[in-house]
Amino acid sequence: MQLAQQVKHLIKKEIILEWRSKYALNGVLLYVVSTVFVCYMSFQIIDKLTWNALFWIIMLFASINAIAKSFLQESKGRQLYIYTLVSPAALIIAKTIYNSLLMIVLTVIALAFYCMVFEPSKDIDIFMYLLAAVLGSLSFSTIFTMVSAIASKTGNGGMLMAILSFPIIIPVLIVLIKFAKNAMDGLDRSVSLDEIGLLAVINVIVMTVALLLFPYLWRD
Amino acid sequence: MTELRIKRIASIQSFKNQSFKIQKLMHKTWWKILAAVLVVYTAIAGLLLGVPRMAILNETIRNLYFHVPMWFAMVVLFTISVWYSIRSLSTQSEADDIRAVESANTGVIFGILGIVTGAVWAKFTWGQFWSFDPKQNFAAISLLLYFAYFVLRNAIDEEQKRAKIAAIYNIFAFPMMVVLLFVLPRLQDSLHPGNGGNPGFNSYDLDSRMRMVFYPACLGWILIGYWIYTLRFRTKILENKHL
Numbered sequence: 001m002q003l004a005q006q007v008k009h010l011i012k013k014e015i016i017l018e019w020r021s022k023y024a025l026n027g028v029l030l031y032v033v034s035t036v037f038v039c040y041m042s043f044q045i046i047d048k049l050t051w052n053a054l055f056w057i058i059m060l061f062a063s064i065n066a067i068a069k070s071f072l073q074e075s076k077g078r079q080l081y082i083y084t085l086v087s088p089a090a091l092i093i094a095k096t097i098y099n100s101l102l103m104i105v106l107t108v109i110a111l112a113f114y115c116m117v118f119e120p121s122k123d124i125d126i127f128m129y130l131l132a133a134v135l136g137s138l139s140f141s142t143i144f145t146m147v148s149a150i151a152s153k154t155g156n157g158g159m160l161m162a163i164l165s166f167p168i169i170i171p172v173l174i175v176l177i178k179f180a181k182n183a184m185d186g187l188d189r190s191v192s193l194d195e196i197g198l199l200a201v202i203n204v205i206v207m208t209v210a211l212l213l214f215p216y217l218w219r220d
Numbered sequence: 221m222t223e224l225r226i227k228r229i230a231s232i233q234s235f236k237n238q239s240f241k242i243q244k245l246m247h248k249t250w251w252k253i254l255a256a257v258l259v260v261y262t263a264i265a266g267l268l269l270g271v272p273r274m275a276i277l278n279e280t281i282r283n284l285y286f287h288v289p290m291w292f293a294m295v296v297l298f299t300i301s302v303w304y305s306i307r308s309l310s311t312q313s314e315a316d317d318i319r320a321v322e323s324a325n326t327g328v329i330f331g332i333l334g335i336v337t338g339a340v341w342a343k344f345t346w347g348q349f350w351s352f353d354p355k356q357n358f359a360a361i362s363l364l365l366y367f368a369y370f371v372l373r374n375a376i377d378e379e380q381k382r383a384k385i386a387a388i389y390n391i392f393a394f395p396m397m398v399v400l401l402f403v404l405p406r407l408q409d410s411l412h413p414g415n416g417g418n419p420g421f422n423s424y425d426l427d428s429r430m431r432m433v434f435y436p437a438c439l440g441w442i443l444i445g446y447w448i449y450t451l452r453f454r455t456k457i458l459e460n461k462h463l
Contacts, residue, residue, distance in 0.1 A: 170364075
């Protein structure tokens with residue numbers, strides 16, 4: 001019960017901090033919008049395959065930028081203060097949940113804007129595509145939160161973040177792109193059950209491993 | 221008379237000592253001898269014994285004895301690496317950390333050998349060295365995971381901190397490697413046997429003649445990999461002592 005309380009307070013703290021500065025939200029939104037714009041100017045018309053791949057590549061970089069800050073930007077003093085107050089499990093759960101919320105909001109906005117600029121194909125199953133986007137943002141946030149915690153412990157976190165997270169995220173990205181492609185072609189929903197299951201399993205595994213490992217990581 | 225007896229007893233004693241030493245040596249090294257014998261056997265038998273005649277494969281089917289055992293050895297070594305990473309988190313001992321990194325190092329060597337032997341095989345059967353087959357790609361990506369692990373190690377100077385953080389990344393990355401190597405290839409079409417409607421090797425052409433060589437080859441290469449890893453571990457320990 002205490003854990004749930006701690007998690008709740010930590011999430012509240014993150015949201016309040018974010019709402020005060022609106023730095024991550026606005027920054028990443030601007031990033032997504034300008035990237036989509038640049039892509040529009042350079043591509044003009046794109047086919048279905050590129051439409052899907054481009055969306056996920058944009059989201060990949062946006063989410064790395066958005067989530068990298070979750071541990072990298074905390075000052076040493078504040079981290080120490082938080083560590084004295086809460087348990088490590090509460091901290092990693094809260095960060096992951098907060099990042100998932102942030103990513104889901106971002107992805108939905110980005111998807112809407114992306115659809116506005118590049119017209120999606122006619123037979124897109126929008127519900128399934130949204131599901132893919134939500135599952136994608138969940139997987140991105142579970143993996144990147146832990147990697148950013150690891151990267152923050154080294155001297156130059158920003159560069160390591162990309163190196164460490166790309167090989168880990170590639171399997172997830174492959175499944176996601178396949179799932180989203182199925183949704184875009186308007187295939188029957190039962191076709192994508194394999195991918196949904198696999199993504200859920202990966203998320204559960206990553207979350208469990210992160211929960212087990214974070215207590216060892218947080219203390220210097 | 222007594223002198224002679226004493227001499228004889230002494231000689232028996234020394235013989236016993238000698239044989240005990242040999243026994244002890246054998247006890248420690250029997251698996252190394254076994255590994256060497258098995259690998260030499262597979263090299264000779266694999267190239268000389270009869271194999272099934274297959275349409276496109278022809279004689280390249282013999283590469284099965286060299287290409288596949290590399291992956292087995294790699295997976296075994298990576299598993300050892302993760303095991304010692306988990307241990308080093310709780311024991312905090314330097315030896316466990318060195319074991320983890322050296323087995324990962326050896327595993328990467330076997331992974332590269334697996335990719336190279338596979339690429340040569342692909343050249344003769346599929347027409348080109350790299351045909352962007354899912355299994356080829358995923359194997360390359362899983363090697364990238366371990367390169368990232370080494371980069372992470374080099375980025376941290378303080379030894380205990382490096383041991384801890386690298387161990388955490390290693391454990392975190394291992395399930396992803398399992399997904400990459402064992403789950404994802406099953407979901408996609410591949411040129412490899414056993415995928416995308418291609419019959420698996422065990423269904424028709426891994427007949428008893430090939431099994432006679434294939435299984436010893438796997439065991440032999442796994443043992444050789446383990447041997448290389450122990451050698452690397454011991455030299456590293458010695459190097460650290462002399463520093």
